[in-house]
Amino acid sequence: xxxxxxxxxxLEALNRYKAMxxxxxxxxxxxxxxGNRELTDFLGEKCLTVDVNSMKPLDNLCHPVSVIKExxxxxxxxxxxxxxxxxxxxxxxxxxxxxxxxxxxGEKIIMPRNVHRSAINALILSGAIPIYVNPGxxxxxxxxLGMSVADVKQAILENPDAKAVLINNPTYYGICSNLKAITxxxxxxxxxxxxxxxxxxxxxxxxxxxxxxxxxxxxxxxxSMHKSGGSLTQSSLLLVNGLSEGYVRQIIxxxxxxxxxxxxxxxLDISRRNLALRGRAIFEKVAQMAEYARAEINQIGGYYAxxxxxxxxxxxxxxxxxxxxxxxxxxxxxxxxxxxILRDEYDIQIEFGDIGNILAYLSIGDRIMDLERLVSALSxxxxxYAKDRTGMLSQEYIRPEVILAPQEAxxxxxxxxxxxxxxxRICGExxxxxxxxxxxLAPGEKVTAKVLEYIQYAKEKGCFLTxxxxxxxxxxxxxxx
Amino acid sequence: MDLWFTEKHTDNVKLSIKVDRQxxxxxxxxxxxxxxxxxxxxxxxxxxxxxxxxxxxxxIYHEMIVHVPMAILPQVNKVLVIGGGDxxxxxxxxxxxxxxxxxxxxxDAQVIEAxxxxxxxxxxxxxDPRVTIHEADGLKFVRSKKDEYDLIIVxxxxxxxxxxxxxxxxxxxxxxxxxxETGAMVNQHxxxxxxxxxxxxxxxxxxxxxxFPISRVYQAHIPTYPSGHWLFGFASKHxxxxxxxxxxxxxxxxxxxxxxxxxxxxxxxxxxxxVKLLLEEME
Numbered sequence: 001x002x003x004x005x006x007x008x009x010x011l012e013a014l015n016r017y018k019a020m021x022x023x024x025x026x027x028x029x030x031x032x033x034x035g036n037r038e039l040t041d042f043l044g045e046k047c048l049t050v051d052v053n054s055m056k057p058l059d060n061l062c063h064p065v066s067v068i069k070e071x072x073x074x075x076x077x078x079x080x081x082x083x084x085x086x087x088x089x090x091x092x093x094x095x096x097x098x099x100x101x102x103x104x105x106g107e108k109i110i111m112p113r114n115v116h117r118s119a120i121n122a123l124i125l126s127g128a129i130p131i132y133v134n135p136g137x138x139x140x141x142x143x144x145l146g147m148s149v150a151d152v153k154q155a156i157l158e159n160p161d162a163k164a165v166l167i168n169n170p171t172y173y174g175i176c177s178n179l180k181a182i183t184x185x186x187x188x189x190x191x192x193x194x195x196x197x198x199x200x201x202x203x204x205x206x207x208x209x210x211x212x213x214x215x216x217x218x219x220x221x222x223x224s225m226h227k228s229g230g231s232l233t234q235s236s237l238l239l240v241n242g243l244s245e246g247y248v249r250q251i252i253x254x255x256x257x258x259x260x261x262x263x264x265x266x267x268l269d270i271s272r273r274n275l276a277l278r279g280r281a282i283f284e285k286v287a288q289m290a291e292y293a294r295a296e297i298n299q300i301g302g303y304y305a306x307x308x309x310x311x312x313x314x315x316x317x318x319x320x321x322x323x324x325x326x327x328x329x330x331x332x333x334x335x336x337x338x339x340x341i342l343r344d345e346y347d348i349q350i351e352f353g354d355i356g357n358i359l360a361y362l363s364i365g366d367r368i369m370d371l372e373r374l375v376s377a378l379s380x381x382x383x384x385y386a387k388d389r390t391g392m393l394s395q396e397y398i399r400p401e402v403i404l405a406p407q408e409a410x411x412x413x414x415x416x417x418x419x420x421x422x423x424x425r426i427c428g429e430x431x432x433x434x435x436x437x438x439x440x441l442a443p444g445e446k447v448t449a450k451v452l453e454y455i456q457y458a459k460e461k462g463c464f465l466t467x468x469x470x471x472x473x474x475x476x477x478x479x480x481x
Numbered sequence: 482m483d484l485w486f487t488e489k490h491t492d493n494v495k496l497s498i499k500v501d502r503q504x505x506x507x508x509x510x511x512x513x514x515x516x517x518x519x520x521x522x523x524x525x526x527x528x529x530x531x532x533x534x535x536x537x538x539x540x541i542y543h544e545m546i547v548h549v550p551m552a553i554l555p556q557v558n559k560v561l562v563i564g565g566g567d568x569x570x571x572x573x574x575x576x577x578x579x580x581x582x583x584x585x586x587x588x589d590a591q592v593i594e595a596x597x598x599x600x601x602x603x604x605x606x607x608x609d610p611r612v613t614i615h616e617a618d619g620l621k622f623v624r625s626k627k628d629e630y631d632l633i634i635v636x637x638x639x640x641x642x643x644x645x646x647x648x649x650x651x652x653x654x655x656x657x658x659x660x661x662e663t664g665a666m667v668n669q670h671x672x673x674x675x676x677x678x679x680x681x682x683x684x685x686x687x688x689x690x691x692x693f694p695i696s697r698v699y700q701a702h703i704p705t706y707p708s709g710h711w712l713f714g715f716a717s718k719h720x721x722x723x724x725x726x727x728x729x730x731x732x733x734x735x736x737x738x739x740x741x742x743x744x745x746x747x748x749x750x751x752x753x754x755x756v757k758l759l760l761e762e763m764e
Binding site for chain 1: 618620621624625643645646649650651652654655658
């Protein structure tokens with residue numbers, strides 16, 4: 001097969017299928033929407049008519065042989081991978097499939113601690129053992145950075161039996177490690193390289209953007225097409241270079257639905273085509289909008305919208321210039337406070353606010369006039385709310401003290417413990433702010449005074465804490481002693 | 482030939498004006514611009530199909546958006562007009578000799594060009610030496626200004642399309658900052674009558690009330706706007722629109738006007754009960 005990138009095999013098959021006016025005596029039971037008028041009125045008839053089941057003309061996501069296979073091959077070509085899997089259970093399932101394909105129970109995986117919860121969830125499912133590399137920290141911004149090559153090298157030398165290295169490319173804030181050097185280093189020691197590219201879809205298409213996983217020869221990458229790629233929420237790609245396609249598919253099928261949504265599958269197909277044909281121009285425009293907004297925000301004063309000037313050759317090896325992250329602490333407001341004011345008072349919803357920063361997510365859907373609103377609102381927030389910054393906590397990276405493997409701790413007998421009584425105990429669950437979903441505590445880690453202080457501060461500032469059985473996060477599960 | 486311009490005022494109400502001929506039509510970067518000649522209203526300008534002004538009734542809008550604040554504020558030297566590319570507000574402003582500087586910020590240069598060429602009735606004074614035209618986004622322009630203008634006139638289109646940034650809280654807050662200690666802002670405040678317009682009007686009022694210590698709404702009758710009943714906002718840091726209105730001083734200027742006079746000034750701030758209710762809900 002040698003289809004051109006202008007084709008969209010799943011889209012074309014769905015259009016053919018619609019034209020055949022097939023009488024459905026199969027699932028889904030809404031029967032092209034006719035059986036659920038309220039849903040059809042809300043979502044639209046066009047949408048419901050393609051919410052269909054796997055069948056011969058439309059292929060099957062669990063075992064593709066025709067149009068989905070062709071669409072996956074086109075995606076692989078567009079992303080420069082040997083194979084691409086369409087994923088419909090989110091990038092979470094792509095990250096988990098990556099980890100479970102590389103590591104079996106008891107095997108080691110080297111990763112930075114500032115990973116998304118999905119990576120540590122994968123360790124609970126698989127029983128793999130994390131070897132954490134402490135990320136670099138920028139004390140002014142209070143954010144975790146990439147991994148330095150020397151730190152990864154040390155971890156590799158100390159753990160020559162590790163099976164894989166997992167890398168964020170980039171972090172939520174747009175920061176990249178030296179992906180090429182780490183990949184070469186890992187390969188020299190016969191380790192696989194797995195890359196979480198939840199925020200890196202555009203690296204495959206834009207110019208002047210950081211290197212993508214496939215371009216440096218990494219073995220697998222989890223790519224959130226639904227973020228910068230424009231596909232529907234929950235649709236994602238798993239790219240594979242080095243491993244057996246058949247084995248990886250078996251791993252994916254352990255947890256992925258057998259009723260893959262054609263809304264999600266077709267959105268991947270259509271978005272891939274769009275990126276392959278127009279991605280370069282699209283991301284150039286997004287990058288220009290981000291640069292413009294950065295310059296305007298920095299002119300206000302008090303805010304720091306950071307960019308490529310942060311690059312230091314190691315823990316900030318590269319910076320994604322399409323990202324718009326802003327340090328707010330110098331106007332005396334936590335990022336989460338600015339995030340709340342923007343929404344409550346100015347009808348502007350941004351991606352997230354943490355202790356010291358906000359992140360506005362830019363995409364091709366944005367207009368300059370909307371950016372003007374964001375910049376003007378930030379200017380107003382400074383005028384109306386700026387206060388002295390003393391007493392504000394800087395968001396420090398807290399070095400975890402890992403006592404037990406995540407799987408062992410998660411499944412161990414545990415008990416609900418009030419936060420104030422939990423000092424020194426081993427945590428049996430996650431505690432994190434969402435977004436960004438990077439655990440403050442993961443199963444198997446010791447509860448320290450620093451961690452407790454951080455949780456208390458995040459709660460006071462209005463961060464949305466999740467992960468615990470107790471929905472108010474007043475108590476956490478700790479391993480019974 | 483039976484050629485009509487029709488604008489939907491609601492899903493169920495239309496206003497149609499018989500067109501003699503179309504004079505101009507263009508798609509700018511921001512919107513579609515059309516100019517027509519009609520028998521009843523003379524020449525008229527529409528943006529994206531919405532009526533902006535007609536030669537017949539534009540005097541009402543432009544007199545009311547300029548002379549009301551000029552009769553309240555004792556000393557106006559520097560004025561910012563946001564929107565208003567047709568030049569109507571500027572035409573009224575240049576009649577005041579004490580005004581030394583008028584900055585006109587219009588996002589769409591093509592509107593200015595078209596009006597200069599085809600609507601000299603409103604645009605003729607855009608060449609006055611006191612006027613500087615800035616082709617820029619109003620929200621962006623005003624962001625960097627501080628303590629600079631005695632009067633800001635927001636002569637915007639509706640709160641959807643290119644004008645939507647001019648109905649936001651951040652914009653009104655930026656205007657507050659751009660005004661001098663005793664400055665005031667006047668804005669096109671939509672209509673209270675049809676529900677969709679009334680909601681936009683209420684939202685604008687809420688945001689202005691949040692930003693300024695003094696905020697009053699006044700009204701005028703504009704035949705070609707939806708329902709004909711139109712509102713303006715007067716938001717001020719110091720001067721009150723009625724207590725600080727100096728009727729004698731304004732009359733002494735001997736300015737000839739067709740709609741505005743000192744009695745209208747006071748009467749325009751007297752609002753129908755249903756409008757008062759809509760506004761009070763937001764205060």
